[in-house]
Every structure is written in C-alpha cells, then in structure tokens.
C-alpha cells in the first residue's frame with residue numbers, strides 16, 4: 252500500500268474558470284479541501300478532459316472553485332464514516348457538482364457515494380481517468396436503447412469522439428451492424444473499431460448513404476453532438492429510436508422515438524467491467540493526447556474544438572507512473 256503523509260491546510264494548484272463567457276480557465280493556488288465524514292480526499296494523478304468542464308459547475312461555485320468532473324488518483328484521506336475505502340487505494344471516479352471543488356486540482360474531495368471505480372492493479376492512471384464520464388454516458392445511452400436483436404443496425408452520429416468510439420465498440424460486441432459519422436480523415440480509424448459504414452457529416456446528403464446501406468433505415472441511432480439527433484432522423488426506420496446524448500429537442504416523425512440517456516439505472520458494474528476490458532485490450536480507449544497539468548488551458552481549448560479523437564487527459568507531475 253502506498254502511504255502518503257497528509258498536511259492539513261495549505262494550498263493546492265488548481266484550475267478555475269477565468270471568463271465564463273469564453274469558457275477559459277486560469278491556474279490558482281486554492282485552499283486544500285478538508286475531508287468530511289462521508290468523503291475521500293484523493294491525490295489526483297490524471298484527469299479526464301471534456302467539453303463540459305468549464306461550465307458544468309454547481310450554482311454557488313466561487314471564483315476559486317476547481318473545475319473538472321472525472322479523475323484517477325490515490326486515496327489520501329478517508330472520512331470517519333467511510334468503510335469501503337482505505338488510504339492508498341487507486342481509484343477512478345466521476346465527481347460532478349461536488350461542493351468542495353472538482354478534479355482539475357492536485358487534491359479533490361470525493362463524496363464516497365459518488366461513482367467510484369477501484370482501478371485494476373495494472374491499469375495506468377491516464378486511461379483510468381479517461382474512462383469514467385465517457386464510459387458511464389455510453390452505458391447509459393445503451394441502457395436507454397433497451398433490447399435490440401442480434402444483427403440489428405445502429406448509427407453512431409459522432410463515431411470518432413470520446414463517447415462515439417466506445418459506443419461503436421459496444422454495439423459491435425452486441426452483434427449489431429454499425430454505421431458511424433466522422434470527418435473523412437477519421438474513417439479508417441472508426442472502421443478499425445468496427446464501423447461497417449462510414450459517412451462524412453460534412454457531405455451533403457450523407458443520410459442517403461445510410462439509406463443506401465439500410466434501405467428501410469437503421470433500427471437505432473446514438474446522437475452524440477448537439478443537433479445531431481435531427482440530422483440523423485431521416486436515416487432511422489419508421490418506429491426506430493434515437494438516443495440524444497446532448498439533450499436535443501426534436502420534432503420527431505414516423506413514430507421514431509427520441510429519448511435521453513438513462514440516468515436512473517446503475518451501470519457501475521458494467522463500467523468496472525469496461526475498465527477491465529480497457530486493461531485487457533478487449534476495449535480500445537483512444538487517448539488523442541496527454542497534456543502536462545500546467546497545460547490544462549491548451550487541453551480545454553482543444554476539446555472545445557469538438558474535434559478530439561477519443562479523449563484528452565491531463566497528467567499531474569510528481570506522481571509514480
């Protein structure tokens with residue numbers, strides 16, 4: 252077990268919002284958070300980066316509130332009421348809307364009832380940090396889809412991003428036929444993950460290509476980026492289903508259902524399995540780039556382009572691995 256002495260008080264390096272309109276961030280020295288009875292203090296080793304990081308904050312977040320909702324690190328302190336974790340445990344977690352700050356910090360407080368995943372012994376912190384939000388969202392999208400028979404067809408609108416790359420592989424593993432959209436330079440990549448049909452969403456009439464592939468339309472679609480639900484609607488069969496990951500409001504037609512991801516079901520067991528599958532290589536977690544923690548602003552700017560292939564991660568220095 253790794254032992255780390257804890258110094259109470261003091262400050263930690265963290266990233267906070269500097270301009271909410273621009274979604275930009277700056278580095279600060281924030282107060283080191285104190286651990287409550289139901290909480291863990293985690294020393295961050297890596298952080299997953301997402302477009303939501305600069306705006307998904309609690310309403311009362313002050314100017315020194317560290318951003319970020321996912322990470323991986325080592326438990327440094329355990330609240331008196333927590334039985335399931337010990338100092339030195341390696342965990343990955345989602346910690347959105349925590350009152351004491353997010354994960355873009357050297358230390359973060361995690362409510363012990365959050366989505367916490369013990370890391371498989373051999374898994375590195377970067378991949379562990381890159382999985383929780385995208386994996387969780389992917390599994391909730393599939394939970395909302397419900398049962399589709401073997402050989403069903405599905406279209407992933409946004410197959411080269413964080414959620415899309417995972418969704419594509421999960422669909423293939425269920426025995427479904429998969430089409431996916433991405434920019435042309437990513438087509439070989441998404442084919443390597445199992446896409447049978449690739450379309451470039453920049454091309455006029457790309458839904459016609461899907462109808463050429465599945466003349467009655469695909470059984471289902473997962474629409475990741477905002478606006479993609481209505482774009483892929485013409486490619487879905489009468490009575491089919493679209494899961495909108497970004498909460499699109501769509502005038503639907505032909506009895507096509509448009510549903511949100513399923514926030515109710517417990518997917519933690521499946522997410523733990525996903526983490527093991529990443530370790531074994533059964534599931535590929537694409538990490539486009541790992542930035543040093545000091546270059547967090549560059550990572551955020553890159554993810555805000557909405558053209559990252561897979562995930563980005565931040566690596567904190569001075570940690571083993």
Ligand SMILES: NC(=O)c1ccc[n+]([C@@H]2O[C@H](COP(=O)([O-])OP(=O)(O)OC[C@H]3O[C@@H](n4cnc5c(N)ncnc54)[C@H](OP(=O)(O)O)[C@@H]3O)[C@@H](O)[C@H]2O)c1
Nearest residue numbers: 388408409411412413414433434437452496497557558559
């Ligand atoms: N509901 C939830 O719980 C939840 C959780 C997390 C995220 N989200 C939402 O999901 C979205 C982010 O998903 P993500 O993290 O997977 O995104 P991401 O990794 O940032 O997405 C980047 C990818 O999107 C592709 N893309 C951009 N515009 C597209 C379009 N018009 N059609 C198809 N593909 C397009 C890009 O493909 P190319 O580079 O190949 O062009 C790129 O590979 C955000 O809107 C976020 O708010 C929701």
